[in-house]
Amino acid sequence: MELALSLGDSSKQFSFLDKTPKKSSGKGLGFCMAVGGGGGGRSLSPPERETGGDHGDERRGSSDPPVQLDLLPFSPVPRRQPSQLRFSWVTDNLGTEPGSGALDVNRLPIVAAVEEAEEGGAQSSPNSAASSFQMDFGIGNGSSRGKRSDMEGEMERTSSRASDDDENGSTRKKLRLSKEQSAFLEESFKEHNTLNPKQKLALAKQLNLRPRQVEVWFQNRRARTKLKQTEVDCEYLKRCCETLTEENRRLQKELQELRALKTSQPFYMQLPATTLTMCPSCERVATTTTTTTTTTTATANGAGAALGVNRPKLHPFSALKPARAPQAQAHQAAS
DNA sequence: ATGTTCAAACTCATTACATCA
DNA sequence: AATGATGTAATGAGTTTGAAC
Incomplete structure (x- = not known):
């Protein structure tokens, strides 16, 4: 867990505190893949416009410089400078050693999704939930909570619900993500707690969700992380406070004794x-x-x-x- | 060089809904 | 079956940031 609390002290006390995305150092590149940008810029067709808005990040994605798929240690990209993608879980799921070079990225669903997004994202239906893209990762088989266990069924369920949403227009329906989808997102979150547009698109394609859903999930996930850390920090500070109070009490007592000693002798x-x-x-x-x-x-x-x-x-x-x-x-x- | 505008992406607070006990 | 608690997806307001002008 990467959580921290800064109490106004610029000198951070937690090693994990600095979550600020840094520019990729470019170190340790083992395998890179350039994906040509759509180059449509702002003249591209309008992005999906859902309730609450997707902020048109797909449009941004299209105007990005060529994407570099970095299949070695991921360096979070700075905000609004999407340039790199790394999905370790892809390599993990495929049982491929990261950076081994044995990885055929062209066959990776996620890369395919990126490419698809690059090439046809602007033209494709904004509601990718209705896409015919098939899940292609081997996670989960029947461990879902309660009665819900069938991955396809759940995907279908969420997808159809998403479609229903779109059809119904403004109705706000809550779609429960399947356990597998959540786990997948969680894995991705472990790698990088923010997404650039292409990562978002790829994840959305992969999970058969709308990009906005992926985006929202990450936002909420960050919020949960922060909340959890706040609780942890609160506990820590409470203990510190108790310790210091006890120490203060002890010293006060000591001081009293010394004063008493001073007056008596x-x-x-x-x-x-x-x-x-x-x-x-x-x-x-x-x-x-x-x-x-x-x-x-x-x-x-x-x-x-x-x-x-x-x-x-x-x-x-x-x-x-x-x-x-x-x-x-x-x-x-x-x- | 500087100021303004705009869009994207974010955080935060809140709501709405699904699920569980 | 009804209900309250809980978790979380979704929403909207406001902020930050960088690019374009």
Whole structure:
């Protein structure tokens, strides 16, 4: 899961926080395939215009520069700069080693879908759900939830419902995606949590959904991811808060004790702090006793440090003798 | 070089619906 | 069978961004 919370700190504390899509470094290219752009630009036929709009991203896709199909480690493309496609799940599903070169991309349904989208996307029916394209991946056979298990049946169901929607026009019907479709989208999401238009089209073709549905699914998926992470972060911060509260309570108590000690034994505690030496680099207090020299770590924000007292092992009489400078120097040198 | 406009793609909040207990 | 809870697909408003002018 790639989730994170930034609490306004620019220095990100989570390694996975930086989800900002970066430009492909182009490193590790093992197999690339250029797909010629339609080149229609804005003069292409209007995109599907569904309720809520598909924002015409297919139109954008057509005006994109040639697509580079990158079959090796995917680098998310920056927003609005769709240039690369990689579907590891395709290679996975085909049992092909990524980048092995044994992959015949021309036979990949997904690539075929891309090509089809490239070549005829503008002319084809916007409601790709009604497409005759056949699912060509071997996932799922009867593990669907409850009574719904038949992939084809479900595809048919969702497709026909989609068609119904279109026929009915403005009626808003909710189409439950099949488990297989969701799993497929999930796999894709793991690879890249945003889609460029071509990826969207390809996925839509592959799953026999409308591009808008794929787009919406990704949007909702991102929202769910974010929500989940917010919950996780909330829990984490709660624990941090509890820890700090406890620490604060402990230190307050300690401070009280020290103050009490100071009032009850004013003579010793009023000794100048110079009887103790603190290493400036490591904030360790060197305490000299009559017999031994102990070195303990003073909590940076601790009450003891504030008072210049080495609390735990400090015998009242120990402070009577000055700290031995040579030892402190040696310690500092060692540190 | 700069400002404006527009479209695409996004987030966010919300609604509507399907499913389950 | 009815119902409330839950999950999620879909929608709309608003924002950001880059390209075109």
